[in-house]
Amino acid sequence: MDQNDKDLHTYLRKVFKHDNFQEGQKEIITDILKGNDVLGILRTGSGKSLCYQLPAIMLPGVTIVVSPLISLMIDQVRQVKSYYYKEVVAIHSFQNKEERRRILSRLSYYKLIYVSPELLQQEEFIRKLQKTEVSLVVIDEAHCISQWGHDFRPDYLRLTNVIQGLGNPPILALTGTATPEVQQDIIISLDRQEMKRHIYPMDRENISLLLYRVNGSEDDKLNHLSSLISTYQQPTIVYFSSRKLTEKIASILSQRIQDKKIAYYHGGMENNDRLKIQQQFMNEQLDVICCTSAFGMGINKTNIRIVIHYHLPTQIESYIQEIGRAGRDGKESLSILLYKEGDIHVPLQIIENELPTNNEIAFVMNQLYLLYQKGKTIIPTSDDKLEEIFQLPIIKWRFLHYQFESHGMIKENMIQFDNKYWQEIFQKINRFCIIRRNLKYERLEELINWLKSKDCLRKELYKSFQHKVPKKDTQCCSNCGFSFEEWEKSLNPIKKEKINNLSWQHQLADLLLIGE
Amino acid sequence: MFQHVLLTCQNKMQKERSISAVYYLLQGKQSIQTIQDAQLFRLTEYFGVYKNLTKRRFFMFVNKLVEQKLLQPSRNTNFYYITDKGKKRFAQSANNLAYLSGFRFRQFDQTFFCRLLLLIQVLTNSKKRNFTYIPIIENIDIENWVKIYYQHVKEDIDNYLNRLYDELTTILKQLPLNHPSIFLDQITSYHIVGLTETQTAKKLQMNEEDIHLITTNVIHLMLATIINQQQKYPYLYSIGKDLFSQIILTQSADRTRKLLEQQFTIEEIAQIRHLKINTIYDHVVEIALSDQNFSLIPYISEIDQQEIIQTIRRIKSYKLKDIKEAVNENISYFQIRLVLTQVNNFNSGSVIDGSKR
Numbered sequence: 001m002d003q004n005d006k007d008l009h010t011y012l013r014k015v016f017k018h019d020n021f022q023e024g025q026k027e028i029i030t031d032i033l034k035g036n037d038v039l040g041i042l043r044t045g046s047g048k049s050l051c052y053q054l055p056a057i058m059l060p061g062v063t064i065v066v067s068p069l070i071s072l073m074i075d076q077v078r079q080v081k082s083y084y085y086k087e088v089v090a091i092h093s094f095q096n097k098e099e100r101r102r103i104l105s106r107l108s109y110y111k112l113i114y115v116s117p118e119l120l121q122q123e124e125f126i127r128k129l130q131k132t133e134v135s136l137v138v139i140d141e142a143h144c145i146s147q148w149g150h151d152f153r154p155d156y157l158r159l160t161n162v163i164q165g166l167g168n169p170p171i172l173a174l175t176g177t178a179t180p181e182v183q184q185d186i187i188i189s190l191d192r193q194e195m196k197r198h199i200y201p202m203d204r205e206n207i208s209l210l211l212y213r214v215n216g217s218e219d220d221k222l223n224h225l226s227s228l229i230s231t232y233q234q235p236t237i238v239y240f241s242s243r244k245l246t247e248k249i250a251s252i253l254s255q256r257i258q259d260k261k262i263a264y265y266h267g268g269m270e271n272n273d274r275l276k277i278q279q280q281f282m283n284e285q286l287d288v289i290c291c292t293s294a295f296g297m298g299i300n301k302t303n304i305r306i307v308i309h310y311h312l313p314t315q316i317e318s319y320i321q322e323i324g325r326a327g328r329d330g331k332e333s334l335s336i337l338l339y340k341e342g343d344i345h346v347p348l349q350i351i352e353n354e355l356p357t358n359n360e361i362a363f364v365m366n367q368l369y370l371l372y373q374k375g376k377t378i379i380p381t382s383d384d385k386l387e388e389i390f391q392l393p394i395i396k397w398r399f400l401h402y403q404f405e406s407h408g409m410i411k412e413n414m415i416q417f418d419n420k421y422w423q424e425i426f427q428k429i430n431r432f433c434i435i436r437r438n439l440k441y442e443r444l445e446e447l448i449n450w451l452k453s454k455d456c457l458r459k460e461l462y463k464s465f466q467h468k469v470p471k472k473d474t475q476c477c478s479n480c481g482f483s484f485e486e487w488e489k490s491l492n493p494i495k496k497e498k499i500n501n502l503s504w505q506h507q508l509a510d511l512l513l514i515g516e
Numbered sequence: 517m518f519q520h521v522l523l524t525c526q527n528k529m530q531k532e533r534s535i536s537a538v539y540y541l542l543q544g545k546q547s548i549q550t551i552q553d554a555q556l557f558r559l560t561e562y563f564g565v566y567k568n569l570t571k572r573r574f575f576m577f578v579n580k581l582v583e584q585k586l587l588q589p590s591r592n593t594n595f596y597y598i599t600d601k602g603k604k605r606f607a608q609s610a611n612n613l614a615y616l617s618g619f620r621f622r623q624f625d626q627t628f629f630c631r632l633l634l635l636i637q638v639l640t641n642s643k644k645r646n647f648t649y650i651p652i653i654e655n656i657d658i659e660n661w662v663k664i665y666y667q668h669v670k671e672d673i674d675n676y677l678n679r680l681y682d683e684l685t686t687i688l689k690q691l692p693l694n695h696p697s698i699f700l701d702q703i704t705s706y707h708i709v710g711l712t713e714t715q716t717a718k719k720l721q722m723n724e725e726d727i728h729l730i731t732t733n734v735i736h737l738m739l740a741t742i743i744n745q746q747q748k749y750p751y752l753y754s755i756g757k758d759l760f761s762q763i764i765l766t767q768s769a770d771r772t773r774k775l776l777e778q779q780f781t782i783e784e785i786a787q788i789r790h791l792k793i794n795t796i797y798d799h800v801v802e803i804a805l806s807d808q809n810f811s812l813i814p815y816i817s818e819i820d821q822q823e824i825i826q827t828i829r830r831i832k833s834y835k836l837k838d839i840k841e842a843v844n845e846n847i848s849y850f851q852i853r854l855v856l857t858q859v860n861n862f863n864s865g866s867v868i869d870g871s872k873r
Contacts, residue, residue: 078650078651079650082648082649082650082651083648099656138610233704249719270568271654272652272653272654272712272714273712275650275652276652276704276709276710276711276712277712278650279650279672279704279709280709280711283707283708283709285708285709309618329729464859466656468731474746482559504688504697504700505685507696507697507700507701508681508684508685508688508700509681510705511636511640511700511703511705511708512636512640512678512684512705513678513681513682514640514643514644514679514705514706514707
């Protein structure tokens with residue numbers, strides 16, 4: 001072991017309390033510390049974030065992490081702060097100006113700064129950054145930069161300019177899923193031909209892939225789910241496509257299955273409640289979490305044994321990411337996808353609701369015009385007001401707002417009217433939506449084809465991401481053969497906590513005077 | 517319980533206000549109208565007792581009451597009447613929430629509760645020498661407060677927790693049978709993460725709304741007890757000490773108050789602050805509401821005050837418009853609102869100190 005290696009291991013032990021690096025981490029970090037640009041493709045659950053959290057404390061200046069999801073950013077900051085080091089912060093649009101100013105005034109105090117892509121484009125922030133030493137720019141979820149990626153975000157395209165403005169510091173582009181085309185696209189968009197590629201297989205050998213086709217009604221599907229949950233006393237996540245159903249089915253399950261602790265989790269809940277549910281699951285106070293895709297990203301629970309999809313995801317990539325939350329400890333775990341004829345309408349509906357339709361765009365633009373005519377050039381900001389004026393779910397409004405801004409139709413939240421130009425913009429946005437929507441239909445098609453496949457499900461699932469997909473020797477997938485009895489033998493029995501009804505005086509003593 | 521509270525509010529306001537007024541009251545909307553409603557209809561104890569109540573949840577509850585034929589919508593949208601069945605049900609029920617003092621504690625009950633929650637998590641963890649965990653409250657002000665407070669108590673955590681245990685025991689003893697557990701279920705300690713209100717409700721097969729009110733009732737009992745007997749509860753008192761002394765006004769009204777103290781007139785203040793005169797009027801009303809000793813004389817003569825009071829008694833209405841039509845036309849809306857802030861104080865004794873029914 002040379003000196004550099006020793007240093008790395010010291011940090012790993014002291015700060016992160018790990019003895020060994022996971023696959024790929026050391027290689028990526030070593031390249032970063034040499035000042036190279038790196039493209040890292042590591043599957044979910046393989047400790048991607050350590051690849052920059054560790055170098056961030058070793059490098060002289062700050063490390064900027066561009067991350068597309070605010071909730072994910074907040075989760076990460078919370079974790080780094082609680083477990084590793086304090087010089088970390090997130091800057092995003094949910095903060096008020098005061099809070100942001102406070103952070104900007106002491107930028108160089110931080111080693112690690114998470115920022116959402118749209119904020120990284122704000123002049124004030126860039127000016128502050130130019131006065132600070134930036135040692136590394138990390139682009140998390142780098143597939144968002146690619147038009148062909150499953151989650152293209154136009155504001156990622158502008159990152160290249162921003163990074164140039166910061167004096168071209170080294171870049172680390174990270175993602176969990178990227179086909180070879182998407183990889184190429186990332187490198188070209190960032191204009192760093194010399195990027196070192198560190199690409200590791202996506203496949204998780206310890207997860208058995210099970211597809212269960214329900215013949216019958218929605219009730220039959222629900223019955224199958226509840227029998228699965230009541231049979232196995234193991235940490236379980238069940239993914240649903242909507243908040244409403246998440247709540248509804250969680251409540252049905254907990255009525256039916258009295259001896260399991262079941263809770264639900266989705267993005268519409270209050271922050272403190274979400275924190276509690278996450279922590280209860282980590283603390284083994286819950287057996288099952290029913291949730292939307294909002295759950296899981298920041299969660300570092302290693303012994304999740306079963307991930308169930310009650311609804312079809314919209315694409316293979318998100319399915320791969322979600323099942324990746326199972327078995328991070330390397331032990332045998334299951335992914336179960338429940339599928340019923342006609343279920344395709346769920347993802348179809350989601351895709352249709354994601355982007356505004358032709359009529360919706362026209363209506364919103366007309367409302368903006370009416371506002372402008374009335375002399376109300378400033379657009380309201382409260383969600384209630386916006387929904388009322390534009391008759392549109394807030395997520396679609398945000399999408400449109402971004403489009404309008406990038407076409408100069410809205411500047412600093414003020415309407416800039418120009419009749420001829422607005423008609424052009426309408427056509428452009430409309431075309432953009434159609435193209436995106438078609439792309440999404442194609443992705444869904446891929447997923448459906450995978451469902452129908454008679455071949456090894458593992459091979460078919462990962463074939464566009466890696467050349468070789470080794471067949472799992474035993475318990476591979478439902479097409480290759482799987483036995484629940486066999487699987488059960490690999491399980492550690494989890495002891496059931498007995499429920500004791502303490503008097504409140506005892507309860508209070510138990511809370512406050514622990515161990516006395 | 518929530519049902520009882522909702523019906524109580526609706527019962528007192530029904531002819532004069534839409535059901536939304538009940539919502540704003542429970543949610544503690546910081547508007548003069550709502551604050552004044554709380555005073556006028558003697559509902560101050562319910563002001564802001566459910567700060568995170570969403571409109572959706574509230575109206576779902578209202579619709580349930582309509583389905584059960586306890587409430588009936590009138591032709592006028594958003595106005596509801598309590599049916600005979602509702603009145604009967606109402607007379608038979610009680611709410612068991614004797615300590616709610618929403619108006620009195622409106623600006624710091626949540627802060628106090630969050631501090632207590634985070635403090636218990638921090639202290640029990642450090643007692644067990646565990647320094648890596650995720651804070652259960654995510655709020656920079658609360659976290660900073662706990663950080664500083666912790667520095668003062670960290671030398672003697674065992675003793676601190678023992679004393680906290682004693683103080684909490686004494687207070688919780690005063691509550692109805694199952695209320696202490698409902699409160700304690702939500703607390704996070706070293707080895708256990710507290711339940712959410714939804715989970716607590718599910719566990720006891722109760723309404724989530726009731727769980728919330730019971731929890732608030734516990735907090736309010738705690739606050740009233742420690743403020744009245746701070747020597748007896750030095751540990752709990754110290755958690756909220758800095759909060760209890762604040763004079764509670766919206767920021768803008770507070771700026772107006774300072775200018776008034778410097779002897780500026782209302783017109784001058786409007787000019788200085790580039791605000792409409794009506795806005796300043798709102799501020800003055802707010803100040804009058806929060807300060808019992810606020811003198812009305814600069815704004816309305818003793819004689820006019822008396823006229824307004826007599827009129828209210830005669831026409832038996834608190835509606836501004838009714839009063840305005842019945843008094844001398846020189847008397848303004850602003851003056852009527854000012855007098856109304858005091859009328860209620862005369863009637864119910866001191867509203868501000870939140871004395872109990």
